[in-house]
Amino acid sequence: MAYSAGEARGQLLEDVAEATDQLALALASLSEAYEELDEQTADELEEQLFRPTQSAYGRLRRTHAEFAARVRLPGRNFEPSSGGLHSADPRIYVDRAVDAIERADHVLAELQDSMLPVEVGDRELRAGLSETRETIAELPSRARRLMRTQGR
Numbered sequence: 001m002a003y004s005a006g007e008a009r010g011q012l013l014e015d016v017a018e019a020t021d022q023l024a025l026a027l028a029s030l031s032e033a034y035e036e037l038d039e040q041t042a043d044e045l046e047e048q049l050f051r052p053t054q055s056a057y058g059r060l061r062r063t064h065a066e067f068a069a070r071v072r073l074p075g076r077n078f079e080p081s082s083g084g085l086h087s088a089d090p091r092i093y094v095d096r097a098v099d100a101i102e103r104a105d106h107v108l109a110e111l112q113d114s115m116l117p118v119e120v121g122d123r124e125l126r127a128g129l130s131e132t133r134e135t136i137a138e139l140p141s142r143a144r145r146l147m148r149t150q151g152r
Contacts, residue, residue: 012116016063019104019108028080036090036093037090049094053139064076067125112126
């Protein structure tokens with residue numbers, strides 16, 4: 001299927017925005033989990049999950065904004081997300097965060113596999129996508145390890 005460079009760049013921005021929104025959801029869910037945990041586990045959650053997710057979210061937002069500026073397309077304001085329906089069980093929030101992180105990774109993986117970032121993107125965009133995926137790669141397994149003992 002033929003596409004114009006402008007359409008492809010717009011699609012790139014939409015896909016990056018979708019992944020960014022998923023990381024915003026993960027952050028909100030992790031914030032909610034933090035509130036339901038004991039102090040020691042909450043500190044571990046912050047160190048092991050929240051900070052890397054926050055870093056990846058910031059990196060992807062910058063990647064989106066900088067690419068939009070370079071290709072002269074409108075950027076986007078990313079709004080904070082909600083952690084979803086309230087639960088007193090922090091595992092529910094961590095599961096939501098893991099799902100969102102995995103969806104973000106899936107979107108970015110498909111984008112990288114599509115070759116659009118190579119065909120109409122640029123080196124900085126590709127680097128931002130790769131750095132984000134590297135940052136979030138271990139988060140689902142870290143989350144599962146951290147929550148393994150909760151509620152027992």
